[in-house]
Amino acid sequence: MSEPEGRLTPTSPAALTAAVVLGLVLGWLARPVTTAWLGSAPVVTWVQPALLALVALVVGVTARHTHVSLQQRREPMEPHRAVNRLAFGRASAYAGALVGAGYAGYALSWLGLSAELAGQRMLWSGLAALAGVAVVACGLALERACRVPEDDPDA
Structure with missing residues (x-):
């Protein structure tokens, strides 16, 4: 069954996992490669x-502000602003991973x-890796905050 037209799916766990695996490999290779090339x-x-x-x-403050505006107060947001925040959240999650x-x-x-x-x-x-996990969590929170409630007729 396919998604309805015009709807975005949440960030893919497979894509996040691929980013983590790629990051681990590149990070692990950084020491021997730079030592060989640069000494x-x-x-x-x-x-x-x-x-x-x-x-x-x-990203976390943006997620909180977006959540309060859209989910709690149900204030309307310009579509381009919502898409920008969604893209920012998704990009933050991938980059953080x-x-x-x-x-x-x-x-x-x-x-x-x-x-x-x-x-x-x-x-x-190690501390930078933990901060990267925080970036992923906040990015996913921002993406989730951009969801339009199911009962919204303007969705």
């Missing part, structure tokens, strides 16, 4: 998890190594 691995500091947390905060998993893969690539900054890289990469 050293990238350093991860507090900036990366902080920026991802800021992105999660922006890819980037967060990339940092997780990078952290995993340091397990068992006694390199100079291995512990620091694992810590900050």
Whole structure:
């Protein structure tokens, strides 16, 4: 059975899973590839998890505002604005999955190594991965907030 014409389906779990797998592989490969090409691995500091947390905060606040406007107050929203927020939520979920998993893969690539900054890289990469999970959750929340109630005749 196909979806009615003009309706969008929610973010695909398969696509999110593919982004996570791709991110893990690319993150895990980052250390050996950059070490071979540049002679050293990238350093991860507090900036990366902080920026991802800021992105999660922006997406989360947008999701909350959208939810209150559309679901609780039932205020109308211009169609282009609703589509923009839906696209922003979906893109945030996919990007958060890819980037967060990339940092997780990078952290995993340091397990068992006694390199100079291995512990620091694992810590900050792990925190960035957690912030990436927050971006995914907030992106999915924003996408969900953009749903039009089933009983809306203008849907």
